[in-house]
C-alpha cells in the first residue's frame with residue numbers, strides 16, 4: 239500500500255497543489271486504507287442535536303448561505319455543507335439525486351470528515367491548512383470519494399479561531415471553477431454577520447478604501463473594547479496589514495492617525511487615516527468625540543441600547559428565512575398582536591442584513607396625524623404647506639435610503655398616503671411635497687401590522703394593489719400564550735433582565751405562576767413585570783410568587799399599563815408609597831415590602847431618588 243500511495247502522489251506531483259501532497263503524506267502516516275473508508279461511526283441524533291446546539295451561532299449564520307449555495311452550485315446539482323471545527327457535518331442542503339449519492343458517502347449531518355478518518359477531502363484539508371482550497375476528484379485520498387469535487391473554506395470567528403468549514407461538493411464531472419469563489423463570498427457574508435450578533439457593547443468601526451464597499455461583507459470590521467482592538471474580520475486586518483496576533487495588542491491611536499481626523503471638507507467621522515498612511519472611508523462612531531474629548535476611549539455604539547431579542551429555535555429559523563427574503567429586496571410584513579416584538583424583530587433583521595451599517599428608519603403610521611403623514615414620509619420643499627419647517631424636510635423614505643424602512647402599523651396609513659407609497663415602491667423614487675423632481679431611493683421595506691389587512695382590503699380601507707406589493711412574504715409572530723415553552727422563555731428573559739447576575743433568581747413556583755398568565759401585552763408586558771420583580775429582588779433569595787402582588791398583578795391584567803417605563807414608574811410609586819406610609823423610615827418601609835434596607839436604597843438610587 240505504501241508503494242501505491244507513493245506512486246499515486248508521484249504520478250500527480252507535477253500538477254498537484256502543495257496542500258494535496260501534504261495531505262496525502264499525512265494520510266500515509268495515519269495508515270488509512272486507500273480503497274475504502276476506514277470505519278467511521280455516525281453521531282446519534284441526540285448527540286448531533288447537542289453538537290448543533292454547541293455550535294448554534296455557526297449553524298444559524300450558515301443556514302441562509304447554504305440555501306444560496308445550493309441554488310448556484312453547478313446549476314443546483316451539488317451539495318452544500320457546514321462542518322464544525324472537528325470536521326463533523328452539522329448541516330447540509332443539496333440537489334436530491336446528488337444528495338442521495340452524497341448520503342451514501344456519508345456527506346450528511348452526523349458524519350465526520352476529519353482528514354484522519356476520511357483521508358484527503360475538502361473539509362479535512364481546510365482544517366489542516368486553515369485556508370480556502372479545492373480538492374478535485376482524484377485528489378481525494380480514498381477512492382470512494384473520488385466522484386466528488388469539493389471547494390471549502392474556513393469560517394473564522396472575530397478573534398481568528400476556526401468556527402467551522404463551509405464546503406460545496408459537486409460531481410467531479412461538472413465544472414466547479416466558480417464553486418470556490420462562491421464559497422468564499424458566502425464565508426464573507428457569514429463572518430460579517432457574526433459581528434451584529436456578538437458585539438453589542440463594543441465600538442465597531444467599519445473601513446474600506448472604497449466608499450462603495452462600506453456596508454458590504456468586503457468591508458473591514460474592527461472592534462474596540464474601550465480603545466483596544468479586540469476583534470476584527472480578515473478584511474479589517476488585511477487593510478491595516480495586521481494579522482490575528484494584533485488583537486489585544488493595539489490601541490486605536492496606534493492604528494489610526496487621530497490628529498488627521500479633521501478633513502478639510504468637514505467629513506469628520508467619515509475619513510480616517512490609518513497609521514500606515516492609507517486614507518480610509520469609515521462608518522459609525524463620532525470620531526470627533528474620540529479624538530477631542532476622550533482620547534483612547536471610544537464611545538459605545540448606539541446598538542448597545544437595543545434589546546437583543548430572545549427567540550427559540552423555530553423562531554430563529556423563521557427569522558433566517560425572513561432575512562434572506564428581505565436581503566433580496568422583497569418587502570416583508572410582520573404581523574402579530576401588540577407587544578409581540580414586531581419592531582424589535584425589524585431592528586434585528588436590519589442588524590443582520592447586508593445593510594446593517596446603513597440607516598434604520600421606523601415610522602409609526604398610527605402615531606402621526608393624517609395631515610402630516612405624507613410630509614413625514616415623503617418629505618417636502620421649503621414652504622410646501624403652512625407650518626412646514628423652514629428649509630423643507632427630507633422625509634423618512636429618503637432618510638432610509640441605502641438602509642431599511644419600517645412602516646409600523648401600516649394598516650393605519652391613510653388611503654392618499656397609500657397611493658403615494660405604492661408609487662414610490664413601483665418607481666423607486668420619491669417626489670417631495672411641493673416639488674416635481676423625483677429623487678431615486680433604494681431601501682428595504684418592512685411593514686408591521688396588528689390589524690387584519692385582508693379584511694381591510696375587503697372593506698376597501700386598504701388598497702389592494704399596495705397590499706399585494708407589500709405582502710409577498712409574511713412572518714407571523716405568535717402571541718406569548720401560544721409559545722411552546724413559556725417557562726424557558728421566561729427564564730431567558732429573566733437572565734436578560736438581570737444581565738446574567740445569578741444572585742437574583744425566580745423560584746420555580748414564580749416561573750409557573752408567570753407561565754400561567756395569558757399575557758395580552760405579550761413580550762412588552764412580560765418584560766415589564768420581570769423588571770419590576772428585579773427591582774424588588776433580594777440577592778440570594780429566589781423570588782417567591784407573593785412578589786407578584788407588588789404592582790405586577792395590575793400589569794398582568796392590563797397590557798396598557800405594562801410598558802417598561804410605566805412599570806419603572808410603578809415600582810418607584812410602590813417604593814415611595816411604602817416610605818410615605820412609614821414617614822420616611824427606610825428600615826420600616828423596606829420591611830413592609832419584604833426587602834432589605836440595602837435593596838430599598840439601591841432601588842431608590844437607581845431611580846435617582848437618593
Ligand SMILES: Nc1ncnc2c1ncn2[C@@H]1O[C@H](COP(=O)(O)OP(=O)(O)OP(=O)(O)O)[C@@H](O)[C@H]1O
Pocket residue numbers: 545546547548549574575576577578579580581582583646686688731761762763765
Ligand atoms: N424577542 C424578544 N426578546 C426579548 N424582548 C423582546 C422581544 N420582542 C419584544 N421584546 C420586548 O417587548 C417590547 C415590545 O416589543 P415591540 O415594540 O417590538 O412590539 P410590537 O409588536 O412592535 O408592539 P406594537 O404592535 O404595540 O407596536 C420591546 O421593547 C422589548 O422589551
